[in-house]
Amino acid sequence: DGGITQSPKYLFRKEGQNVTLSCEQNLNHDAMYWYRQDPGQGLRLIYYSQIVNDFQKGDIAEGYSVSREKKESFPLTVTSAQKNPTAFYLCASSIGGPRGDTQYFGPGTRLTVL
Amino acid sequence: AQSVTQPDIHITVSEGASLELRCNYSYGATPYLFWYVQSPGQGLQLLLKYFSGDTLVQGIKGFEAEFKRSQSSFNLRKPSVHWSDAAEYFCAVRLTGGGNKLTFGTGTQLKVEL
Numbered sequence: 001d002g003g004i005t006q007s008p009k010y011l012f013r014k015e016g017q018n019v020t021l022s023c024e025q026n027l028n029h030d031a032m033y034w035y036r037q038d039p040g041q042g043l044r045l046i047y048y049s050q051i052v053n054d055f056q057k058g059d060i061a062e063g064y065s066v067s068r069e070k071k072e073s074f075p076l077t078v079t080s081a082q083k084n085p086t087a088f089y090l091c092a093s094s095i096g097g098p099r100g101d102t103q104y105f106g107p108g109t110r111l112t113v114l
Numbered sequence: 115a116q117s118v119t120q121p122d123i124h125i126t127v128s129e130g131a132s133l134e135l136r137c138n139y140s141y142g143a144t145p146y147l148f149w150y151v152q153s154p155g156q157g158l159q160l161l162l163k164y165f166s167g168d169t170l171v172q173g174i175k176g177f178e179a180e181f182k183r184s185q186s187s188f189n190l191r192k193p194s195v196h197w198s199d200a201a202e203y204f205c206a207v208r209l210t211g212g213g214n215k216l217t218f219g220t221g222t223q224l225k226v227e228l
Binding site for chain 2: 004006031033038041042043044045048050058088090092094102103104105106107108110
C-alpha cells in the first residue's frame, strides 16, 4: 500500500536532548513537509523540501533541523534549542512542481518533553 | 499578510441535521483551497479541494464546499451529519504559483449529538 509512515507514534524526551522523528513515503512524491500542531493553533510549517538534497525553512524553523538525502525520507530533528517542543508533529508529501497539487499527511508523532 | 480564518472554534449539531463550517481567506488573488478532516490523534485526511472551474466542489463522505470569490469564502457543507463526522476540520489555502506552502486555519471542532 502506498502512503506515508511516521515513527514513533509517541516519543518522550528529557529536556536538553535532541530527538529525531522519522517520515517515510512510498508515493514517489518529490516534495515533503513537516508541520507542528498545537491545540487551537492549526498547523504551522517547520521545514519543506521540494527535491532531494534541498530544503527550505518554513514559518517556525528555529530549534529544528532536517535532511533530505533520499527521495522517500525526510527526518526531522528537534534540538535542545527548541524552547517548547511538546507538540504533535505531522509529515506530508506532494507531487511537487509549480502546481504542486495536494499534500497527503502521515499519522503523526506526539512528542512530549519531560 | 496572508491569512485563513475559521471563525467557529466549536460547533455542535444533532445527528441528521445539516452542517456548514465557515472559512474565509485573505489573499490578493484566488488561491487553491482545501478542506481536511482530523480524527483525534490522527493525521489529516483530504475531504475536497478547489483549483479552478465549477465553484461547487464535491468531496468524500458526502461533503461539498462552495467557493465564493466575492466573499473570499470556501465554506464546507453536509446535508445530513452522521455521528462518525465528529472530528476537527481544517481549511487550508495555497497561493497559485506560490510553491507548495499551505496556510491552515485554526480548525473547527465538530461535536455530533445523538
